[in-house]
Amino acid sequence: MVKDKSMNDEIVIQEFVHDVGATEDNIGAMLLNVIKDADMKTLYENLNGKSPKECLLTLMNWLHKWQQEYQCVMESLLQYIETTNNGQEHEENAEEIKEMDVEAKEILNGFEILTLELLKECKDATQVDAMDDMGWTLLMQAANFGSIAFVQKLLENHASPSIRQHQKQNGMHALARAVDVGHLNVVELLTTADTINAVFEYSNQDEEESEVEMHTPLTLACRHGHEDIVHFFLSQSILDVNQHLPESGDTALHIATCFDHYDLVQELVKRKDLQINAINTQGYTAVFGCSNADIVQLLLSNGLDALISGNEGETALDLAIALEDEEVAELLDTHISQQ
Secondary structure, eight states: OOOOTTSOHHHHHHHHHHHTTOOSSHHHHHHHHHHHHTOHHHHHHHTTTOOHHHHHHHHHHHHHHHHHHHHHHHHHHHHHHHHOOOHHHHHHHHHHHHHHHHHHHHHHHHHHHHHHHHHHHOSOGGGGGOOOTTSOOHHHHHHHTTOHHHHHHHHHTTOOTTOOGGGOTTOOOHHHHHHHHTOHHHHHHHOOTTTTTOOEEEOOTTSTTOOOEEEOHHHHHHHHTOHHHHHHHHTOTTOOTTOOOTTTOOOHHHHHHHTTOHHHHHHHHTSTTOOTTOOOTTSOOTTTTOOOHHHHHHHHHTTOOTTOBOTTSOBHHHHHHHTTOHHHHHHHHHHHHTO
16 A cells, blocks of 8 residues: 555554555455464365465465565554654554554464464475575574464474575575574574574665675674574584674674674673684774774773784774774773783
C-alpha cells in the first residue's frame, strides 16, 4: 500500500494494520488464516493438490512477505505514536501494537506446526534445508525470529547450521541471523566449529543506502553491541578472537572500538590470546581514529603500542591531531612521552 499524504495518518495506519499478511490475491489472505489456525487440511485444499515440498516453500515465501509488512506497520505505528500528542490516539495505537503482537505469536506458532508437519510428509529428508526465494532455510527463519523450540526441532531433523543464504560462499548462515537480531539462546544452539568463525556479507537493513560489510559472528555482535553474545563467544575455545576480516583487515577489537562499545573492548582485552596490536590493511591498530578517550586509555593500559605507524607513516597521535581530537591527542602524547 502506498501512503496518500492527503489522507489522515490514522486512517492510513489502520489500513496498514488490517492489510498485514493479506496480499492482493486470495492466497495471501487464505494463508494468513490457515497459518494462524495451523490448519493443514485447508492448506492442502486451497493449494490445489500441491506436494508437501511445494506447500512448504509456499509457506516459507509467504512468511518473508508477512515479516516485511509486519515490520513496516510496526515502524509506522511507533513513529506515529512519537509524533502525535493526542492521548486517546496513543492508547488506541498502543492497543493495536498489542493486538499485532498477539497475532504475530499465533502466526509464528502456526508456521512452526505446519512446516514441521510438512517436513514429515516430504519423502526427501533434505527438504529440511530447502531454500525459499530469498535463499533462506527454515533454520534461518527460526533463528531470525528467535524460536528456541523451533530451532531445536529443526536441528533434531538434521537441519544444517552451516548452510549459507543462496548457497553463496559468503552468504549469511543461521547463526549470523541470530546474532543480527540478538537472540543469545539461539546463538548458543547454533554455535559450532563450522559456524563460529565463518565470514559472511552483511547489510544493515535499518540504514538507508547501507553498504555491504564483511563480518564474522563475533564482529557482527561487536558492531551491534550485543554484550551477552560477545561474552558467550569469548568463552568458546574454538573462537579465533584475532581473525582479520577480508578487505578491511579489521579484527573484533577494531570493530568494538570503532562503534564506541567500551564494555565490549573491556571484555576483549581480558582474553589472554588477544593480539592488542593487530593491524588492519591500512596498518592501523584499534586506537587509530578512536575518539573515545576512555577506550584509548583502556587500550594503552593493556599494552597497545602507540608508536605503531600506518601504511603512510602516520601514527595514532597524528590522526588524532588531524581529526582535532584534542583529548585523545593529549592522552596519546602524554603516554608516548612517558615511555
